[in-house]
Amino acid sequence: MKTGARPSHPVSNRGKEKFILFDKAALCGIFLCLAGVYAAALLPDTTFAFLAGFGMVFAIVWASGAVRKISKYGLGTGVPSVGMFGIGIGCIVSLYSLSLNSIWGPVAGTVMALVIGFISGKLINKVLQMNVPSMEKRMAEMAAGSTLAMTASAVVVGGTLNNIFIFHDYVGIGIVAVGFIGCSLAIFHAYNANLGPDEAPDRTRMLAALDSFLVMFVLGIASFLTGEVIGPIVTIFISIVFILISYYKYWTYIQRDAWKITSTGLLPGEEDLN
């Protein structure tokens, strides 16, 4: 796996990147995700639970961008292990923030995840001597993105931040397993599936969005377990529509980037390769 992880484009390495979160991806990731979560949680009807799903998409796209930037350096352990670290922190922090039974839970969780991600990135860089530039920032982004995605996945199911619901339905039935593996897979599948020297950021981002809509589809099926009917059907319908749209967009990016798309054919000859 590490063979393909070589940075192809000259990586913009502006010395020590400062820990600033105010780039566009981070603002989208944090605020749109929080907006989606709060809209879904505060609107009284569970029909609007799908709004949290859109929030989840933004969080996952943000976190997968961080995975992409870390993995470009080639850690020697494969892309998935980076994502598993993020989702480990994300799962713990998001369950903690949901257990608070407070409207400020998601915000507190995001701040906590940023801090924990920053500390662990610093430790990994300094103590384990990985020396990956701006590891702290990426780890913080990834932890916060995973936390927001997990929080949003809980809200998609029930449309509420009530911790009795979270404990009995989201955790008790085992939907948390879908949140865990679905968010983690969506976060690192995007870069892992596009690994290679000609990887394009917009294609990776579109795949991250497609993966998150797939997770939203599964969460929609899972919300049948809460006894609702209208909310899950709306979530499933919207996610299917967006899966098809993003799949089509992804396919157009593939057509743009691939060397040659052929219905069949022999292997390219010597003269083609030179």
Place this chain on the structure above:
Amino acid sequence: MIETFVSFFFGTSDPVYIFTLLLLVTFGGILITLSVHLIPVGGAPAAMAQATGVGTGTTQLAAGAGLTGLLIAVSVSAATQNFFFTILLGGIGSAVMIALVMLMSNVGYIYGVGVPPASGKTVRDPLTNDRQDIYVSKGTEGHGVPTASFISGVFGGFLGGASGSLIFEVFIRMDPVLSASAVVLAVVLSISLFFINAVIASYNIGGTIEGFYDAKFKRLPRAVAVSATVTFICGALCLLTLINFGGII
């Protein structure tokens, strides 16, 4: 004002008892890091018979073994509520899994690829004292799981399963009501801690290690320091989560 702030984040419970449990969780996290250092993993080159160890990623194999132990630990814990047997049998379950995987991957190397198990890093096997550098085929660093790595891996598997079960057992004891949801919560939090520590250890060894005799094993203290810090913070959050959810029946 301060009391509301404290109870918002920390709930209300006996702090000394919680702190002891937190130290146990941290200890479990350190043991997970140690276990990953002991399991012989060769990464992608091992799947091409280019490096000694099991041919898969560190995190993946450690997770597979640890979760096998966790599965056993949950069923033992549900049946007996016995702290000691839960940890012991969880460790045994993991060790059985890792032993079978190493044995069968050796069968694969010997009968599927036709190479004897050998390591290029040491001339003689540290435990059996057999000459093994002559059995390393050309252009590779070794292949298969030799006896020293095998025994190292069994111990690593045992420690991994036992520490995962220890963390689970601490978490399940936090909840006064043994409901089904409490079990799921404890399992999910233990899995998260397991992955975090496995990845830290995997970064420390750079993805491949052959066992206790590998030079990379000497880097263990660094991983222990990082693992202890991160597990302490995350373990505290886990315990607070369990306290907050604990009142719900």
Place this chain on the structure above:
Amino acid sequence: MDPLFGMGILALIGAVAAIAGYTEDLESVVGSQSNPNSQVQLAPQMKYPHRLFNKAISGEPLSNAMSATVGGIVFVAFMSAFQLPVITVIVAGSAVAAILHIFLSTTSFFGRIASQSRFKQPLYMDVFKRNISVIAAYAFMTTACVLIISYLMTTYLENPIPVPLMAFLLGIMVGSIGSSVGDIQYGAERQFQNLEFGAGVNAAYSGNIVRKAESGTRSGIDNSWFSAKFGGPTTGITFAAVLFITSWLTILFNPEWGSIVGWVGTCAGILFILLTILANRILEKSARRKFGPYREEEKTEIVE
């Protein structure tokens, strides 16, 4: 629980687990997933464009855990919402998981090939069409088997973990076993069949994978029959043995019946581990004796 009944359930679990491990390994071989994927990924860079299905869904354990968890959640949701029989919901869950797996496989195949455009690796649509149905079928089988095991474990073996989380754990287990046991034969032998049998792959040959089939150009499905003869069965045996032995320790010697029984179970586990160490040692010695050294012992200097 009656131990005899438990043993019967365990035997069933073992049989289903063998199928799960077998199909899991073949699925990963058809798609060149997991660690042998590094060579498939490297080949175009070394000027060896290929017609293999290059699929990397974040390592086998996680992709199998994803399929299994999705299957598990659909299983639970359909069971509680529509009161369908168990077999029907297992099929429904596996079907949804297989569809999701198709999405993940196709995107990673397209993405990885498109990211190698500077090495002039074409994207063959017939490779995609021929392989994807096989991958989906194997993924369906694996998920169905994992769901059957989860259902048996939660319902009859009284494990308190609910089906989706149990499926997640079993998915990680079957993936990590398939990735470590089954892929060796594909990675070290089938991809490098042009090299002499009986040696590890020389690092100088990295990326020089075999691209010709017995007739025509090799594609993912040409590899599955090869692995079906050795890699798949060993994976199946290992997964079945892991589930059987570990559950056997707690069912035959249930610690519920007293701590002495628990100790007997512990001793049985330790004895089994010692037996595997012994078997490994015998295997190692016999292999070294029969295959012989690659270099002469006397001529080689010992470099400590």
